[in-house]
Amino acid sequence: MANIKSQIKRNKTNEKRHQANVAFKSSYKTAVKAVRAAVEAKDKDLALTKLSFAHKKLDKGQAKGIFHKNFVARHKSALASLVNSL
Numbered sequence: 514m515a516n517i518k519s520q521i522k523r524n525k526t527n528e529k530r531h532q533a534n535v536a537f538k539s540s541y542k543t544a545v546k547a548v549r550a551a552v553e554a555k556d557k558d559l560a561l562t563k564l565s566f567a568h569k570k571l572d573k574g575q576a577k578g579i580f581h582k583n584f585v586a587r588h589k590s591a592l593a594s595l596v597n598s599l
Contacts, residue, residue, distance in 0.1 A: 534579050541570045548592055557599045564596050 515521050544567040551560035568589055574580040 537570075537574060537577070537579055541567070541574060544570050545588075545592065548596065552595055552599060555599060557596070560596045560599060564592055567592055 548563040
C-alpha cells in the first residue's frame with residue numbers, strides 16, 4: 514500500500530480510468546454482438562446500422578487509447594466482411 518500522498522491519488526485515478534475502460538470495452542462487445550445477431554437474422558439494413566455503430570465504438574476506443582490501431586483495423590475488417598457476406 515502506498516503511503517505517499519501523490520501515489521495514493523494516482524491509484525484512485527488509475528482505478529477510475531480502469532473502471533471506465535472496462536465499461537467501454539463491454540459496450541463495444543455488446544455492439545459487436547448486435548452486428549452478429551443482425552447477420553444471423555439475415556437483416557442487412559439492421560446489420561449495416563449496427564456495423565456503423567460498432568465502427569464508431571472502435572474509432573472512439575482507438576482515439577482514447579483503449580484499443581491499438583491494428584486491433585481496430587482487424588476488427589473493423591472482420592465485421593465488414595461478415596456483413597458483406599449477406
